[in-house]
Amino acid sequence: MVDPKQPIGVFDSGVGGLTVVRALSTVLPSENIVYFGDTARVPYGPKSQHVVREYALQDTDILLQHNVKMIVVACNTVSSVALDVVQKRARLPVFGVILPGAEAAVKATKNKRIGVIGTVGTILSKAYTNAIKQLDKNITVISQPCPLFVPLAEEGWIEHKATELIAREYLFPLVQEKIDTLVLGCTHYPLLKPAIRKVFPETTILIDSGEATALAVRSYLEQNGLKNPSMLKPNLQFFVSDIPHRFSEIGERFLGKKLGKIHRIPVPH
Numbered sequence: 001m002v003d004p005k006q007p008i009g010v011f012d013s014g015v016g017g018l019t020v021v022r023a024l025s026t027v028l029p030s031e032n033i034v035y036f037g038d039t040a041r042v043p044y045g046p047k048s049q050h051v052v053r054e055y056a057l058q059d060t061d062i063l064l065q066h067n068v069k070m071i072v073v074a075c076n077t078v079s080s081v082a083l084d085v086v087q088k089r090a091r092l093p094v095f096g097v098i099l100p101g102a103e104a105a106v107k108a109t110k111n112k113r114i115g116v117i118g119t120v121g122t123i124l125s126k127a128y129t130n131a132i133k134q135l136d137k138n139i140t141v142i143s144q145p146c147p148l149f150v151p152l153a154e155e156g157w158i159e160h161k162a163t164e165l166i167a168r169e170y171l172f173p174l175v176q177e178k179i180d181t182l183v184l185g186c187t188h189y190p191l192l193k194p195a196i197r198k199v200f201p202e203t204t205i206l207i208d209s210g211e212a213t214a215l216a217v218r219s220y221l222e223q224n225g226l227k228n229p230s231m232l233k234p235n236l237q238f239f240v241s242d243i244p245h246r247f248s249e250i251g252e253r254f255l256g257k258k259l260g261k262i263h264r265i266p267v268p269h
Contacts, residue, residue: 017074101209
């Protein structure tokens with residue numbers, strides 16, 4: 001029997017998934033959350049599907065040890081190529097970030113021209129394109145990998161001149177394609193919204209997949225009577241596979257507040 005007070009488990013290849021935790025905490029302020037960031041093996045984006053699926057299983061096992069009531073896969077790469085193995089292993093409700101992001105974009109677009117930006121792995125998987133096309137086959141999807149966005153976000157170069165230049169370089173083809181909606185298909189990218197905003201007309205809608213996922217999770221918990229009724233301060237626990245101090249440093253920027261104690265859990269290399 002699932003107890004609504006059990007935590008939501010969230011995992012990501014590193015620190016980026018904290019933007020998803022932030023979104024979850026905003027729309028579900030009472031929920032306890034256990035987060036695992038696989039900082040020893042980040043990034044997942046350039047790795048083969050086989051390896052990503054292997055890592056995803058190990059990440060799932062770590063969360064299952066914490067008696068979670070559901071799992072949110074914050075990593076776009078895992079959501080693209082390994083959601084099925086997580087669902088099979090967990091035998092719990094599992095949410096990825098692709099489908100909620102795709103649904104939000106389809107709802108938002110007026111001219112049926114949607115841009116998707118992400119890591120090389122996410123873009124090559126065509127996961128967003130396929131999800132959007134399944135919802136509306138008449139939509140044109142233009143994808144663009146933006147690999148340099150991740151290190152820029154982690155450096156905290158949010159409104160740096162270099163970030164703006166790189167954003168213009170990556171995103172100009174999407175401006176030319178006259179998209180009216182842009183999916184931020186990587187958990188790091190919401191931090192770079194100021195630079196991304198400057199490249200597009202004000203009317204272009206930016207879709208944060210993490211925010212869309214948090215709303216989908218809230219709706220599921222409410223419909224199934226699994227929302228935590230407690231009025232107590234929620235317990236947020238953070239686990240990483242390497243360099244807790246670095247995670248803590250960068251993580252505050254992503255979460256928007258202090259993280260507290262970070263625990264290290266070793267993983268196979």
